[in-house]
Amino acid sequence: MYFPLDPNVYGDDAKKEPIRAGFGRGLKVAGEANQNIVALCADLTDSTKMSDFKAAFPDRFIEMGVAEQNLVTVASGLARAGKIPFTSSYAAFSPGRNWEQIRTTIALNDQPVKIIGSHAGVSVGPDGATHQMLEDIALMRALPNMIVIAPGDSLEAERATLAIAENGKPSYMRLAREKTAIFSTDESPFEVGKAYVLKEGHDITLLGTGTMTVQVLMAAKLLEEKGIHAEVVHVPTVKPLDNETIIASIRKTGRALTAEEAQMNGGFGGAVAELLGDKLPTPLKRVGMKDRFGESGDPDELIAHFGLDGPSIARTAEAFINEVPRYHQGF
Amino acid sequence: MSGKLTITQLEQKANDVRKDIIQMLVEAKSGHSAGPLDLADVVTALYFDVMNIDPKRPEWPERDVFFLSNGHTVPVQYAAMAERGYFPVEELQTLRKFGSRLQGHPERTKLPGLENTSGPLGSGLSQAAGYAYSLQYLDNAKHRWVYAITGDGELDEGNIWEAAMFAGKYKLSQLIVFIDRNNIQIDGTTDDIMPLEDLRGKWESFGWHVQEIDGHNIESVIDAASMARAISNKPSIIITHTIPGKGVDFMEYDYHWHGAPPNSEQAKEALAKLRTLDGQITSGDIE
Numbered sequence: 001m002y003f004p005l006d007p008n009v010y011g012d013d014a015k016k017e018p019i020r021a022g023f024g025r026g027l028k029v030a031g032e033a034n035q036n037i038v039a040l041c042a043d044l045t046d047s048t049k050m051s052d053f054k055a056a057f058p059d060r061f062i063e064m065g066v067a068e069q070n071l072v073t074v075a076s077g078l079a080r081a082g083k084i085p086f087t088s089s090y091a092a093f094s095p096g097r098n099w100e101q102i103r104t105t106i107a108l109n110d111q112p113v114k115i116i117g118s119h120a121g122v123s124v125g126p127d128g129a130t131h132q133m134l135e136d137i138a139l140m141r142a143l144p145n146m147i148v149i150a151p152g153d154s155l156e157a158e159r160a161t162l163a164i165a166e167n168g169k170p171s172y173m174r175l176a177r178e179k180t181a182i183f184s185t186d187e188s189p190f191e192v193g194k195a196y197v198l199k200e201g202h203d204i205t206l207l208g209t210g211t212m213t214v215q216v217l218m219a220a221k222l223l224e225e226k227g228i229h230a231e232v233v234h235v236p237t238v239k240p241l242d243n244e245t246i247i248a249s250i251r252k253t254g255r256a257l258t259a260e261e262a263q264m265n266g267g268f269g270g271a272v273a274e275l276l277g278d279k280l281p282t283p284l285k286r287v288g289m290k291d292r293f294g295e296s297g298d299p300d301e302l303i304a305h306f307g308l309d310g311p312s313i314a315r316t317a318e319a320f321i322n323e324v325p326r327y328h329q330g331f
Numbered sequence: 332m333s334g335k336l337t338i339t340q341l342e343q344k345a346n347d348v349r350k351d352i353i354q355m356l357v358e359a360k361s362g363h364s365a366g367p368l369d370l371a372d373v374v375t376a377l378y379f380d381v382m383n384i385d386p387k388r389p390e391w392p393e394r395d396v397f398f399l400s401n402g403h404t405v406p407v408q409y410a411a412m413a414e415r416g417y418f419p420v421e422e423l424q425t426l427r428k429f430g431s432r433l434q435g436h437p438e439r440t441k442l443p444g445l446e447n448t449s450g451p452l453g454s455g456l457s458q459a460a461g462y463a464y465s466l467q468y469l470d471n472a473k474h475r476w477v478y479a480i481t482g483d484g485e486l487d488e489g490n491i492w493e494a495a496m497f498a499g500k501y502k503l504s505q506l507i508v509f510i511d512r513n514n515i516q517i518d519g520t521t522d523d524i525m526p527l528e529d530l531r532g533k534w535e536s537f538g539w540h541v542q543e544i545d546g547h548n549i550e551s552v553i554d555a556a557s558m559a560r561a562i563s564n565k566p567s568i569i570i571t572h573t574i575p576g577k578g579v580d581f582m583e584y585d586y587h588w589h590g591a592p593p594n595s596e597q598a599k600e601a602l603a604k605l606r607t608l609d610g611q612i613t614s615g616d617i618e
Contacts, residue, residue: 038469059468059469060469062464064497065493065496065497065500067493067496067497069453069454069457069489069490069493070457070460070490070493070494070496070497073454073457073458073461073490073494074457074458074460074461074464074494074497075461076447076454076457076458076461077398077447077457077458077459077460077461077462077463077464077465078461078462078464078465078469079461080396080439080446080447080458080461080462081461081462081465081466081469081470082470083465083469085461100451101451101454101457101490104448104449104450104451104454105447105448105449105457105458108438108440108448109438109439109440109447109448110439
């Protein structure tokens with residue numbers, strides 16, 4: 001499907017905005033359209049961007065205090081009463097603290113509660129490892145019935161919020177704290193379960209999710225300058241994966257690289273590795289957090305340190321291509 | 332239901348529920364005995380008197396709702412639901428078996444009439460509170476009530492006290508919770524494992540209206556629910572004193588029966604006792 005890109009994304013003057021801001025806008029719009037939408041927050045209303053919804057619909061906003069277990073289980077009860085509850089906290093606490101409650105009362109119970117985990121990834125920065133949630137993708141994609149989404153920029157977060165508001169399913173959406181360059185436009189599509197080819201190429205498929213898609217676009221641009229034609233696939237829905245789009249691209253390029261601001265073991269890289277293992281064994285390089293925790297630091301500094309910025313990804317991709325110059329795809 | 336049952340009829344019904352429980356557990360060869368037996372009077376009172384429900388229309392929008400928080404006691408709920416007409420009594424014998432709607436712990440998506448999925452302890456109270464919040468603040472449905480049962484051992488869970496604060500803050504007056512105060516949990520007595528007293532004081536300090544009753548006196552259960560509905564500015568706790576394994580003397584008071592089913596010999600003995608006890612489980616024998 002055609003996915004228009006913001007032409008300024010590669011420049012220094014790219015528009016930037018925190019992904020969480022798009023969620024805030026989307027929630028308010030969703031709330032205007034459907035009065036069954038309610039919002040619950042565990043004492044982080046401003047920083048998880050529920051404030052606009054709260055101001056517009058004070059009667060449908062519920063302050064839960066610092067109690068993440070109660071946050072999601074009360075939401076489960078509200079869903080039984082016909083509501084569409086959005087719950088928000090930092091991802092380290094929800095789904096970090098309350099995973100079993102989500103498993104039993106939302107996933108197994110199949111209630112359309114929306115779990116919004118803000119401040120995911122190492123780019124949380126100075127707060128350090130305790131607050132840099134990296135395991136949420138692995139935790140949530142292991143749950144039957146659960147949808148897992150990591151929007152790539154704030155505009156997409158807005159579209160994704162509107163989509164999960166009406167999907168009738170338990171859904172997890174991870175958001176980031178820092179500003180992320182905007183690569184999509186108001187005309188770009190979003191559908192739960194769809195991946196999008198942002199740039200065509202034939203030497204390698206670079207798959208990005210969440211904050212890493214824009215870094216992957218940068219990497220592809222740097223590779224292009226070296227004569228390496230990378231295809232870029234943006235995968236905002238980690239579960240269910242868009243097998244068709246991903247396989248079609250990798251069948252063409254014969255090599256794949258995944259990038260995520262999360263533990264790659266069990267995360268997005270793990271998901272793609274499983275898909276390729278099942279359907280199309282192909283050399284795969286995973287970029288992400290390698291079985292370690294983050295630490296305090298400036299967000300950009302941390303992203304570069306852990307090899308998650310565009311130039312690092314380009315270097316990793318080039319080395320990988322040199323490492324596997326020939327390959328035998330499939331069984 | 333046309334006309335309410337008399338107290339004597341309700342006591343008889345509770346005894347039927349107990350017999351169902353013994354038969355289910357012996358057939359299933361696994362499950363919990365003590366809790367379901369001690370809750371038979373409370374759950375029978377709820378399903379046959381207290382709650383405004385229609386077994387033919389489990390999703391009836393005007394119904395009262397029931398959330399079982401301590402999901403391991405679900406045999407008593409299944410038995411009461413079957414006796415009330417939600418599904419055939421014969422289906423009780425499928426408890427815990429492959430393909431059954433009667434899962435070992437209750438699953439809402441499997442059986443119409445269940446409001447929640449529970450088993451892992453401590454989260455049913457929050458689900459009930461969420462529903463009660465909706466009725467009170469979002470739906471303007473003042474005529475509907477949310478009933479819930481929690482165990483006492485379950486009160487060890489932190490999630491319970493998060494819900495306690497929440498319901499207290501929002502004065503969820505349509506939320507009525509029975510605590511099955513049977514004083515046992517898997518590893519021993521609640522006093523030995525994790526003391527709960529001052530239980531009344533704890534709930535009162537969280538902003539709840541608290542009553543204490545004999546959980547085997549059906550009239551007390553009905554009266555306490557009625558009193559709880561009359562409290563218009565607080566959620567209600569009813570500390571329901573029960574005898575674990577009530578009705579089967581060799582199970583009573585013995586925490587070893589918390590998580591064990593009777594074998595067929597023990598079941599025969601239990602059923603014989605329940606038959607002799609017909610109609611005799613009344614108030615006064617909790618002393």
